[in-house]
Amino acid sequence: GENVEQHPSTLSVQEGDSAVIKCTYSDSASNYFPWYKQELGKRPQLIIDIRSNVGEKKDQRIAVTLNKTAKHFSLHITETQPEDSAVYFCAASKGIQGAQKLVFGQGTRLTINP
Amino acid sequence: EAGVVQSPRYKIIEKKQPVAFWCNPISGHNTLYWYLQNLGQGPELLIRYENEEAVDDSQLPKDRFSAERLKGVDSTLKIQPAELGDSAVYLCASSSFGGETQYFGPGTRLLVL
Helix, strand or coil: CCCCCEEEEEEECCCCCCCCEEEEEEECCCCEEEEECCCCCCEEEEEEEECCCCCEECCCCCEEEEEEECCCCEEECCCCCCHHHHEEEHHHCCCCCCCCCCCCCEEEEEECCC | CCCEECCCCCCEEECCCCEEEEEECCCCEEEEEEECCCCCCCEEEEEEEEEEEEECCCCCCCCCCCEECCCCCCCCEEEEEEEEEHEEEEEEEEEEECCCCCCEECCEEEECC
8 A cells, every 4th residue: 555754853944044855755646745734733734735647736936746656755845934833744645536545644844043 | 615514523432432524515506525634644535425425435444434425415424323533533525516726624532552
């Protein structure tokens, strides 16, 4: 089955700097890659996602890139702010229509230092 | 639009006791998921429902875990009997038919003593 590896497990950056989190997946048939942000004690919330027919997607300070050949995708956060501090999870799934089994990475604890 | 609702938010029980968690998905969402999240880990799928049918329960420990979604709307996940290792957060998520985006509930934090 699918296996998703996420790195680093912890990341600390200065406010205003950029943060990058990387994930690799094993199943070349995976075609949907969401990123979730989870604050302490809160629900995971989708922040951005990308499908396999797209190489890059951007939403304000957040961007995701996908390299299907290498089977890896990355989350980029620019101009980081204290409220970006949280645990970030990448995930991968496959299928033709909708409802998928998401396989999550282990998570990255991001800390933004003021 | 109301999000995914779960109850209770917290539960403390002694080992060997039964426990049940309830989830109400976003209105109109046909697909419902139960995930297990251990401390410091990503969520792991336990079971997925399409309406009232369990279409993927391969990772549900069926000796002690059971789930139901009788009318294709809300769902209950049960553990009987609970073990110490079951202490975790149990997350419910839902998605619309044909939709990829999964919306999560706040979870139920279970502590087994």
